[in-house]
Amino acid sequence: MAGKFHLSILLLLAALLLQLFDTAALTDSDDFAGLQALKSIWKNTPPNWEGSDPCGLGWEGISCANNRVISITLASINLSGQLSSDIVKISELQTLDLSYNTGMTGPLPQDIGDLKKLSSLILVGCGFSGPIPSSIGSLQQLVYLSLNSNGFIGGIPPTIGKLSHLYWLDLADNKLTGTIPVSDGTSPGLDMLLNTKHFHFGKNQLSGEIPSGLFNSNMTLIHLLLENNLLTGDIPSTLGLVKALEVVRLDINSLSGSVPENLNNLTSVQELFLANNKLTGVLPNLTGMDLLNYVDLSNNSFVATDVPPWFSSLQSLTSLIMEKTQLQGPLPPSMFSLPQLQTVAFKNNRINGTLSFGSNPSSQLYQIDLQDNLIDGFTQRAGLNIQIVLVGNPICDEGVTESYCKIPEPSPPTYTTPLENCNPQPCTEDRVSSPSCTCAYPYTGTLFFRAPSFSNYGNSSIFASLQQNMKASFKSHGLPIDAVSLSNPTKNIDNYLLLSLQVFPSGQDYFNRTGISAIGYMLSNQTFKPPKEYGPFYFIGNSYPYFAGLQASSKKSSSGIIIGAAAGGSVLVLLLLMAGVYAYRQRKRADTADKKNDPFAAWDSNANSGGVPQLKGAKSFSFEELKRITNNFSELNDVGSGGYGKVYRGTLPNGQLIAIKRAQQGSMQGGLEFKTEIELLSRVHHKNVVALVGFCFEQGEQMLVYEFIANGTLKDSLSGKSGIRLDWMRRLKIALGAAKGIQYLHDLANPPIIHRDIKSNNILLDERLNAKVADFGLSKPMNEPERGHVTTQVKGTMGYLDPEYYMTQQLTEKSDVYSFGVLLLELLTARSPIEKGKYIVREVKQAMDTGKEMYNLESILDPIVASSPSPRSVERFVDVALRCVHESGESRPHMSEVVKEIENIMEAAGYNPNAESASTSASYEGHSKGSNHPYSNQSLFAYSGNYPPSMLEPK
Known part of the structure; x- marks a missing residue:
């Protein structure tokens, strides 16, 4: 009876398994092989990494699309092992995050560059070592590269400069040596990273000078962190070209020479750290840097300087740290009236006279440290709660007992997230009472803020704001959290603000691995954005040992193990039958899928x-x-x-x-x-x-x-055929939209695309007159070996065709730029590129007179443009167009530059480049009752033969 019962159960299971086999989709075999190989060398992989279908079975930490593995996120799960070359078998992988697993060691495989789809490589706070492989420069889709807080050695690979899409580059807190690489015409360098916002290289052993070629005016860099290295030489004056910079940390190096005079060109900088170097010359003049919050120029060798007037002009200043900088003379009372000022630290200078706070000191002031100066008087004010230290000044001669003549006892600021209107309860084992008074096993770690804009860590309200921001951010991303707790603010030797973090689970007293990895990923890939005053940050998470199921019971029912001998043979036959049926159905399903797909x-x-x-x-x-x-x-x-x-x-x-x-x-x-x-x-x-x-x-x-596309082609609107009146603002908006579309094709499409037929008939206008680039029949994808140029048969449209491309048959992205320049001239004139035998490029150049308003082009310009309320914007627009149609492709701008210039033109003219054009197409004056679609007779007048050279000259 027992044998028959078990056989019946097995038959039922077999039927269910066959049904499952018939409907399940299987993970790509190469992806599965790669994961299996990694599993074999990694310890502490998730327990549900079983079976042959990671996508279908939902392996923890694995995300899939169309049965291909696209993401591996396994933060803080105590993973250990090495990252082997087997990772490249998972060829569609886009995200790899193994952060906060200190047991992940060894070098990165050289062939990691074969993961061509990878956009995020995040290995924060692991134990990786060895050199960073140069093959990383082959990861052309990479946006986030975070390798900080490991043990990497060797130099920064110059090939990183080839990562044109890179947004975040963090190599800090390693053992990197050598110089900072820049391009030299034959090899790439970091100066090529025009779209990268973050250079985080602090706490390494980088040496040599900061190359002057590292910086240029086309960079969009906002964070430059080079603190705590071995850098020498001058601060290059080219630093002043990077107008987008917000945080500059060059402290704790051996930089020498004078601070560049143009440093105050960096009017967006909020935190400036130049302390602990060997800088000489006069104290830099920071007048005009009105957004500065935190300035530290301490411990340099500047020449003796009177207290400069810019100290009192920086209205955003919270912290002015000028220890041992050769300052002399009295401090102006007006300096203490700066509304945000919290800290003044002028130790070991030659400040003299009487210390006075004036009539209206800042309510934010909490610390003034003037130790070891020459102050001989102090005008006290009642009611001020400020820590003042004048030890080592004449005012504190022997016998003076005033509190400001004593070294204050260190009292580190304290903060802990307050309870949420509840009473805490005692918790058993390792569980902790959360702010909502529930006992749970929190996920813990430390937040490191590399350049906070404030210095008063005793202000609890600012930490409460961060805690609320973090909790809201986690919940908005659907993470299973109940509460967030912050505590123990401290300042370390690197001048970082450290905060302890606890994240508590919701609905149960522990997180699973998916929850932990999701929280870790939000912090490692910077999805969580703290309030701006905290500046750049990173997180180091602790391993989480409290996953459910680790102590699962080992008891099993003996009746579930023993199977009657009579059923043994039947089971074997059944399993063989199942295998045969499964193989047949899988092959049948694969054939069907091949045909269907x-x-x-x-x-x-x-x-x-x-x-x-x-x-x-x-x-x-x-x-x-x-x-x-x-x-x-x-x-x-x-x-x-x-x-x-x-x-x-x-x-x-x-x-x-x-x-x-x-x-x-x-x-x-x-x-x-x-x-x-x-x-x-x-x-x-x-x-x-x-x-x-x-x-x-x-x-x-x-x-x-x-x-x-409701409103047809730009050609129809410029010619009057559509009945839509395009004023100057709308033309600028259309030009910007078309430029952004082409820039996307050149810079972000995979692979990059050269359109080859940019013209007004291939720019479509939707119901809000937003421009859309259309018609890709002649387009050419530019794979990696062809990025410079590709030799190809000349195709395009008469009047828009790049003469250089026509003459050399070498197609580049600049060929689209030329065509776009002709399109801009068409927007200006509402004329076809070739009209009555006249070429628009030549006509504009011949008529131009830069000494007259609108360059003396009124006779050529469309009357709507000529009557523009902003003649200067028209002139700048002409300048952009003529740069685009330059005879030499090398002299033409990139589309990213064109986009930026058109945005600047719009802003200068008082137009918002991000505003919608209008509510609907019906709101446009003269809008026709009908709508013609883009593909008219003119739209396909494309070139694939021979034009006479005279028709192509841009003279």
Whole structure:
């Protein structure tokens, strides 16, 4: 009976397993092999890392998309081992975060550069060592590179300079040596990181001078942290070119020479640390740096200087630290009236006279340390609660007993998050009472703030604000937390503010691994943004030993283990049968999936069309679907036509308006162009690039399905065909939107894309007149080996075509820049690029006179532009256009520069570059009752043959 019972149970389980096998999706085999290899060399991996389907079974710390592993986040779970080359088998990996696992040791594998999709490599607070591999420079999609608080040695790889998308670069708190690499024409360097906001290199052993070539005016850098290294030489004057800087820490080095006079060009800097160097010359003049909160120039060798007037002019100042800086003379009472001032520390100088706070001292003042100066008088004020230290001054001669003549007893500030209107209860074991008075096992660690703008750590309200901010941020991201507690603010030897952090779970007294990794990831990848006054920070989490299930019972029922002997043979046969059926169904399902997911099964790769397209999200429509959506392609839905074919309007079942571009028989695109447009548009997603919804490739048809763009082409609006009046502000807005779309194609698309056919017919305007770049039939993806240029057959549109590209057949991103410059001139003049035999570029250059208003172009400009209320903005716009159509591609700006310049033009003219154009298209004066779609007869007048050179000269 027992054998029959167990056999029945097994048969039922077998049926369930077969059903499961029939419906489950399997993780990619290479991804599974990579995870299995890592699991074999890592200790303390999550217990649910079992089975052969990490995506389907929900392995903790693993995130997937389309059965490919795209993320591994395993922070603070006491993981140990090494990061082997097996990681590169997971080729779609985008995020790798192993932070706060000190047991992760050894070097990073050299072939980590093969993870081409990786955008976040975050290994904070581990035990990794060895040199940082140069192959990291191959991770072209990398946005976050956080390797701080490890044991890396060697130099900073110059190849990091190739990471054009990098936003966050943190190599601090390692053992890095050597100089800071800059490019030299043959090798890359960190000066190429124009989009990187954060250089965090403190607490290493970097040596040599700070290269003058490290900085340039195109950088968007906001945090420069080089503190606590072995740097020597002068502070380069080029530092003053980086206008975006907000935090500068060059302290605790051996820098010498005078501080550059142009340092006060950095008007956005809020924290400036130059202390503990060998700087000489006069004290720097910081006049104009009105956002400065914290200034520390202590322990340098400046020449003797009277107290400068800029001390009293910096209205944002909270902390002025000038110990041992050769200051002399009296302190002006006006300095103490600065509204935010908290700390004045002028130890070991030659300050003299009488100390007076004036009539209106700051209510924030809490500490004034003037030890070892020459002060001989003090005008006290009643009611001030300020710690004043005058030890070592004449006023404190022997026998004086005033409190300010005594070294104060150290009293470190205390803070603990207050209780939330509850009574704490005693907790058993290692559990802790939270601010909500529940007992739980908190996740703990330390927050390190590298440059806080305040110095009064006894102000509890500022920490309460941080605690509330952090709790709200965690909850807004759906993390399972009940409360956050901060405590023990301290200042360490590196001048960092440290805070102890406890995060308490919600609904139970422990976190699982997913919860811990999610919290750790929010802190390691800087998703959590503290209030601005805290400045740059990092977090070091402690391992979390309280996961549920670690002490699971080992008791098992003997009746669940013993199986009757009579059932043994049957079970074996059943398992073999299951294996056979499973293998058959898996192969059948794989074949079905291949057919279902391959809309190009009939694609003829030998018919000059290349391999089967690789798609990312575009839907394959059947011919019958599109026939039904367009009412059998009726004339009523015909909204445009061209040499390629016709465009039809339709509505999807979900209500989305679409435009269907249908090639006419005999005039179809070549297979390669059709494939290119599908592949490129399916992987680009930007608000200023027209979105591809899908395509149809069956029954001899080639059709592309786009989002419907209500207001047609820019060409139609400039020519008056659409009835939309484009004033100067709207033209600027359109130019900015188109520039952003092209910049996205050049800098952020993967791979980067050269459009090759930028023109007014390929800029579409939606219902709010937002510009969208369209028509990718001639576009060229630029894979890594081709980033400089690619030699290719010349294609484009007459009048917009780059002469350099035409002459050399070498296509670069600057070819699009030239075409865009022509487009800008078209916006200015409302003329076609070639009109009545005249070329717009040549006409503008010949008519220009920079000594006259609007450059004497009134006769060429469109009357709407000529009547602009901001003539200077028109002139600057002309300047940008002419830079774009420069004869030499090298002399043309990058699209990122063009975007920035147009934004500056708009702001200077009083327009908001981020504002919406209008509520709807109907709000535009003269808006026509009908709408024409972009694909008119003119839109496909594209070049693929020979133009006479005279038509292409930009002279």
